[in-house]
Amino acid sequence: MNTAAIISSLINQHFRSVGGLRQVFLVACGGSLVDMYPANYFLNSESATLHSYMMTANEFVHAAPKTLGSQSLTIVCSHGGNTPESVAAAEFAKRRGSVTVTLTHNENAQLIAFSDSNLLYAWGDDSQVINNPMALILSLCVEALQQTEGFDGYADFLAGMAQIDGIIARARRQVQGRSAAFAEKYARESLFYILSSGASYGHAYGFAICSLMEMQWLNAAPLHSGEYFHGPFEVTDSNTPWILMMNEGRTRPLDERVRDFLRQYGDKVEIVDARELGLGVLPPSVVEYFNPVLFYSVMCEYRSALASVRQHPLETRRYMGQVAY
């Protein structure tokens, strides 16, 4: 999908006449919000003047920052396209004068009614990850930065996008055996702590709330690798399971520090290492932004294996879509 053309047309048709694009708001719920974390991390890392805010849709509607207005781009993602909080957020953004870009997998989504530009994205195992929402939202934000203040790593980012699907396909094959072993080993556990850092912290959150809590009804909590030593490490023992997603790039030392401690004082430790899975071939200037794209696909193997051993299908819900809330 041509994210460069989308951003360029929004700049020409809207932002140029109001003094330029100043803020990006990334708004969604649950798994779709998780898909926005790498883009928010990217803009916060690389931008000098373009500000990025990531918010759950209902909070965006009830407590939007004052800056939301005509110089704002609000990106709203909803896989099903009809999540009431996300539809309300897109409508609210438009009412405040913001430009909206929406992403959905549903061509009949209510969300599209409140969109200046909609991306209907591909989904499923046969789709390329660069056409899935996490990479698309990252790409929209890279374009927003490149086309406003410029981004030195732009060519490297495009090179990364050209390589990431191949890296992920190999990594998925690489973890087949170990994800099956993980599922056998941990099938009877009821609580997991998920650790990561940098652009991937959002995926630690996502794996905890979506893959384990929502899809497996298991207790789980995400932890930032940098925070592990500031409280959470006190529960480290031989009984507690930890899943550590180790990044390639600037925040790797934070993950390595956790790995070393867990190896010494823990016992049930599953390490998923982007370096070992081949991500290190990407340009150093942008490699860190691709960690969560890799982890999303690789961790799907882990959750599928767990679902199969536990005989708890990933689609089973007791409240979502079943009762009023």
Ligand SMILES: O=P(O)(O)OC[C@H]1O[C@](O)(CO)[C@@H](O)[C@@H]1O
């Ligand atoms: O992306 P959508 O369709 O708006 O769905 C949001 C919902 O989907 C999930 O991300 C996954 O089922 C939930 O966490 C959330 O309620």
